[in-house]
Amino acid sequence: MAGHMVQVTGATVDTTDNLAMFAGLQKAFIANGAILGVVDFSNTMLTVAAVTTPPARGDILTQATHGGVMVVDFVDAAKTHIYGFTTTATLFNADHAFVSNNAGATMDPASITPSATAEGRTMPLWYNWTKYAGTVGAMPAKAYLGCFYRGRAVLSGNPASPHQWYMSRQLNPFDWTYAANDAQSPVMGGNAEVGQVGDIVKALIPRNDDYMLFGCATSMWLLQGDPCSGGQLTPIDTNTGIFGGTAWTWDAKGNLWFWGTNGIYRMEQGKGIPQCMSLVPLPDLVKDEAADPTTHRISMGVDTKRGGIFISVLVLATGVSSCYWYDTRTEGFFPESYHSLTGAYSLLNYQANADADKGLLVGCTDGYIRKWDSAVASDMVGSVATAISSRAVLGPIPADPKSLASAVVNDVHVEVSGGIVGGSETASSPVNVKLYAANVAEELISNMNSAAPNIVTTSRPLGPQITKKNYRLGGRYFAVELQNNTLAQSWAVENVLLNEGK
Numbered sequence: 374m375a376g377h378m379v380q381v382t383g384a385t386v387d388t389t390d391n392l393a394m395f396a397g398l399q400k401a402f403i404a405n406g407a408i409l410g411v412v413d414f415s416n417t418m419l420t421v422a423a424v425t426t427p428p429a430r431g432d433i434l435t436q437a438t439h440g441g442v443m444v445v446d447f448v449d450a451a452k453t454h455i456y457g458f459t460t461t462a463t464l465f466n467a468d469h470a471f472v473s474n475n476a477g478a479t480m481d482p483a484s485i486t487p488s489a490t491a492e493g494r495t496m497p498l499w500y501n502w503t504k505y506a507g508t509v510g511a512m513p514a515k516a517y518l519g520c521f522y523r524g525r526a527v528l529s530g531n532p533a534s535p536h537q538w539y540m541s542r543q544l545n546p547f548d549w550t551y552a553a554n555d556a557q558s559p560v561m562g563g564n565a566e567v568g569q570v571g572d573i574v575k576a577l578i579p580r581n582d583d584y585m586l587f588g589c590a591t592s593m594w595l596l597q598g599d600p601c602s603g604g605q606l607t608p609i610d611t612n613t614g615i616f617g618g619t620a621w622t623w624d625a626k627g628n629l630w631f632w633g634t635n636g637i638y639r640m641e642q643g644k645g646i647p648q649c650m651s652l653v654p655l656p657d658l659v660k661d662e663a664a665d666p667t668t669h670r671i672s673m674g675v676d677t678k679r680g681g682i683f684i685s686v687l688v689l690a691t692g693v694s695s696c697y698w699y700d701t702r703t704e705g706f707f708p709e710s711y712h713s714l715t716g717a718y719s720l721l722n723y724q725a726n727a728d729a730d731k732g733l734l735v736g737c738t739d740g741y742i743r744k745w746d747s748a749v750a751s752d753m754v755g756s757v758a759t760a761i762s763s764r765a766v767l768g769p770i771p772a773d774p775k776s777l778a779s780a781v782v783n784d785v786h787v788e789v790s791g792g793i794v795g796g797s798e799t800a801s802s803p804v805n806v807k808l809y810a811a812n813v814a815e816e817l818i819s820n821m822n823s824a825a826p827n828i829v830t831t832s833r834p835l836g837p838q839i840t841k842k843n844y845r846l847g848g849r850y851f852a853v854e855l856q857n858n859t860l861a862q863s864w865a866v867e868n869v870l871l872n873e874g875k
Contacts, residue, residue, distance in 0.1 A: 378742070381412055384499040390517075393530075393618055397521035398546065402502060404519040404528060409502040409512065411546075413493045416446055416456040417465055418500075420489040424452045426481035427506050430545065433474040441465040447547050448506040455487075456498070465490050503547070510550035510559060513539055518618050522579040523599050529587075530618070535573040538562045538587065540600065556602040567606035570594045575666075576618045578629065580643050588615030588631065595644060613638065613647045616664065619719070620671040622682060624701060630682055632671045635659060637684065637699070650699070654706050662686050662695065674720030676733040679745060683733060685717035692716030692738030712754045714739040750802075750863040760860040766821060767869055768852025769814045779812065779849045783874030785828070787855070790865035802862035804855050806830045808871075810848035817850045826854065845874065 385408070386392055392405040399415035427448040428434060434443045434457060441464055443457035459465060470486040491498060504510060516539075517530030526546035529538040542548035543557040551559050562569035576588030587594040587606075591614040598604035613633045615621065621631035629643040636651035636658045651658045664671060664686050672685045680702050687694040692713040697706050711717075719736035723744075732744040739755060752759040772780035787806050791798035807826035811817040820826070827846055851871055857864045 378740075379496075381497050381499050384410065384412065386410070391530075391618070393517060393519045395519050395521055397524075397526065398544070400546075401497075402519055402521075402526060402546065404516040404530070406515050406517060409516060411498075411500055411502045413456065413498040413500070415458055416493045416498065417443060417459045418491040418493070418498050419443075419455040419457075419465060419471070419485075419487040420491075421453060421455060421485050421487050424481065424485065426479050427452050428455065428473050428478065428480045429475070430505060430547070432478055432480070434471045435474055436465055436469045436471045439463060439466060439469040441471070443471075447500075449500060450503050450506055452506050454500065456500070459492075464492065504549050505547040508548060508550060510548070510552070512549050513537075518574065518577050520577040520579050520585070522577075522585045523582045527577055527579075527585070529574040529577055536562070536569055536571070538570070538574060538577075543599075556599070558601050560600045567596065567600045567604050570606065571608070572614070576615050576621055576631075578621055578631075578643070580623070580627075580629075584643070586629070586643060588621065590614045591634070593640075593647065609640075609644065610647050616671045617666050620673055622673040622675045622720075622722075624675050624682065625677050630673060630675075630699075632673065632684070637697075651706065655697075670718065672717050672720045674733045674735075675722050676745070677722065678732050679747070683717075683720065685720070687716045687718065692718075712752070712759065714754050715741075715743060715752070750861045758860060760858050761863075762856075762858035763864075764854060764856040765866075766852060766854045768809065768821075769817050769850040770852060770871070771814075772849050772851070772873075777849065779847055781845055781847045781874045782808070782810065782851060782871045783845055784872045785830070785853065786868070786870040786872060787853075787866060788868040790867050801864045801866070802857055802859065803831050804857055804864045804866060807854040807856070808846065809852040809854070810846045810850070812849045814850045817848075817852055821852060821854065 386403060386405045387408060390406045394401055394403050401412040403410040428445045430445055432445045434445060441459060442461045443459050445457040447456040467487050467489055470484045472484050473480045504512060513528055513531040515531050516528040520527050524543040526541040531537055539561040540559060542559045549559045551561055553559060570587045570589060572589030572592045574587050574589055578586040578588055584595060584597045592611045593609045593613060594606060595609050596604055596606045616632040621629060623629055627642050629640040631638050633647060636649050638647040639650050640647050668689060670687050670689055674683050676683055681698055681700040684697040685694050694711060694716045696709040696711060698709055699706050716738040717735045721734045723732060723734045725731050735743045737743055752761055772778060785808050789801035789804055791800040808828035809817055809820050810827050811820060853869050855866055
């Protein structure tokens with residue numbers, strides 16, 4: 374997948390402030406603090422002189438002479454822009470007047486000639502996200518969190534009311550009249566039976582239209598159903614919170630993963646008690662990363678093609694990040710590092726129609742959108758090919774797990790993949806092999822951290838796919854490190870054996 378991004382005309386956001394974007398009704402909605410905006414991909418915009426009484430939402434506008442027909446969707450606060458979906462092949466133009474066909478229409482003036490038109494289907498439209506002109510009720514003055522749930526635009530993260538949430542009318546993101554009393558009414562925490570959450574909201578996490586989670590500073594809350602039609606809001610866990618609005622993802626089995634109070638958590642089907650998955654393999658994860666919501670962004674994304682979850686802890690000011698890959702097949706964590714220009718500011722599991730286009734997309738520091746490709750053996754930083762440095766460590770391996778006895782290793786046997794004459798598998802590139810030995814496991818780990826191996830050798834890429842060297846290396850603990858950091862090379866190993874001697 375390749376292409377060029379085009380800037381939406383007029384769209385202005387504050388990149389120094391937190392920003393959330395979510396999709397619904399063929400629009401993208403922006404929650405960027407005091408900047409609330411809409412990117413519209415389907416409507417036609419009519420620019421008119423300020424009208425006295427705008428057409429109502431759902432009114433039918435026609436340009437009888439020209440033949441265009443439109444269903445009104447939104448009128449801005451200044452009453453100078455009318456947005457609607459054109460239902461005819463003939464588009465509106467600036468040469469003819471339009472009228473409202475609704476029997477009870479109150480549009481004033483009754484006939485209007487637009488001064489200009491624009492098509493969201495040609496170039497997406499940008500406009501301020503406000504309530505519909507002439508309606509009562511109000512959106513929050515600021516919002517940093519947003520999502521689409523059961524046909525409602527949902528906002529939260531208002532610094533003046535950090536525990537509050539707001540929902541628009543179903544299928545109408547421009548109606549915020551909370552006093553309405555019907556099943557599709559706009560609603561906010563406190564004016565419905567479900568009430569407010571008892572904590573600072575940090576993330577809005579919808580699961581289709583079945584339920585939605587409010588991830589909070591120190592708790593997780595579950596909203597089942599619709600708040601205006603029998604919905605219920607209940608706490609799931611009052612001891613575990615979430616880091617922020619992008620620190621979560623759903624896996625292929627419908628389980629929720631998030632960065633929480635003590636590390637990385639999994640919630641079965643998004644409703645179970647959060648289980649900390651990093652406590653044993655990465656016990657000091659939260660302490661070591663020392664991530665601060667004011668300076669860091671944590672993003673998580675499921676990669677169904679590669680079978681795991683990507684986790685990025687990024688410094689907002691620089692793009693410097695530390696990352697982890699959780700393999701759902703082996704249930705193991707693997708640390709990763711990336712150039713600061715490719716730091717992950719946003720993640721999207723893109724499910725395209727063409728399989729080649731599917732995958733986890735990464736919005737990077739330098740403005741590029743990237744994805745992983747297992748067929749490519751080098752990274753691209755801007756337009757520069759960069760070697761992928763990869764390594765795997767096996768160990769510490771005790772000489773005798775049942776006793777404190779030591780042993781002598783007299784050869785290491787490394788079998789790399791592929792390359793058999795007539796075989797179908799691609800031959801592995803060479804693999805650097807490092808062998809460590811020590812009498813104390815802690816000493817062995819220290820030697821690995823300081824890159825002080827006892828033996829260094831290299832596997833052979835052709836001929837017999839085996840590296841076998843004779844040594845006499847004694848100790849109670851051993852480890853083997855496999856590594857390659859050469860441009861345009863990739864490697865795989867089938868077997869690693871340490872042969873014990875006397």
